[in-house]
Amino acid sequence: MDKETIIYGKNAVIEALEAGNRTFNKILISNSAHSDTKIEKIKNLAKSQGIIFQFVNIQKLNQIEPEGRHQGVIAQIAPIKYIELEDFIEQNKNKLSSVVILDGVEDSHNVGAIIRSCVCSGVDGIILPSRHGVLINSTVEKTSAGAINHISIIKVNSLVSAVQKLKENNWWVIASDHHAKDNYYDVDYTDMNFALIMGAEHAGISKSLLKLSDFVIKIPMLTNFNSLNVSNATAIILFERCRQLLKTAKNAKR
């Protein structure tokens, strides 16, 4: 495992400083960066938390992040801490909870966008398999726009065992597959511990996981062009759940 990871870009660094749950080793700021309000904010947050920041030549930043998207700021931080599934289940046992399981999603941008949608829609955790698909890297960090600091990240060796464990603990497991008969909006999500499995970009969800699922749902289309991006498909299902939860809360208040 990497001893250190980087996050880059002004907003990503601010977000991680504000979240306060990451261990910063050092923040590097380009000595040619214009000192705008965001750079000032980074410096002030770093000072108040006792984090070292250092002005460096821009070439040093370009060396660390060669694609030049760092906006003059790179933070060197300890890698995200993965948590154990058992601990996650234990921590969430006294409320209705939710988790998204990614079965081999390969594109870091997709994983980052999915984490954003998860956090916005109140999902508590995300489960990634250790041996296929993407784990958390600096592209995921960046595209998550800081969302990664607001969700539990669970890494497991076997998704099959993870799903079995969730089911034993009274979670409902829902798989998204475009061959399904049931529509995603016909499931009532308001009264369950919710685990959503999304498949890899090309391969979809593995058969063993489909077989274990309590529901298999599809997103019905208005055309026969049946090819949604996986992060968009995830957002559609999560926000249908969100819509139902908000409507129920509203009705309960009446």
Added chain:
Amino acid sequence: MDKETIIYGKNAVIEALEAGNRTFNKILISNSAHSDTKIEKIKNLAKSQGIIFQFVNIQKLNQIEPEGRHQGVIAQIAPIKYIELEDFIEQNKNKLSSVVILDGVEDSHNVGAIIRSCVCSGVDGIILPSRHGVLINSTVEKTSAGAINHISIIKVNSLVSAVQKLKENNWWVIASDHHAKDNYYDVDYTDMNFALIMGAEHAGISKSLLKLSDFVIKIPMLTNFNSLNVSNATAIILFERCRQLLKTAKNAKR
């Protein structure tokens, strides 16, 4: 304007060949590519349409698409044809129609994913401003997974004029903005010509367009982390419309 553009990757090339509305100059296939069913399909489709294909050294492909995501296949094609807004309105005047307007979206991956969601959810066209944000390029082509061949692409000099023209022609213009009061799921989309404006990744929608809009809607969240990826936000709104249309159609059948 470019005289030629490329699409790369087996699926993207097959999709464009099958759509049949693009002008192919030539298809280049790596002479070291394993001849699998997809490559055979490309060869057969090309033959039946009288399109030249040529076996070349892989270095030649790497030169044209340096990031190495071509999977051994690159097609050189004429650029997408943009259509005029007036023609689009005319072509769609005898049915309830829909269009998505991107106000300066900058990331090609986002534009590609948005086009996929548009086509899946039955949106007829997409309007891009000529002077800010992304136009159609080969990354958009690739990330759209071929969806680009199934939708009208309209390029306009002024989004303000475009929105005014849509309104004059009995379209409802809906802007997505997280400061809005109304929720996206409280609008009835089933009986309108629907134009949805989505804003740039950081800047959002320009004030002049917000002012012109008939509705401004937000996507309510379950947390105060209010930062959805723009392609995910677009998918959430488009598929709520899709859900309403499918439910209405089902009820009408009863």
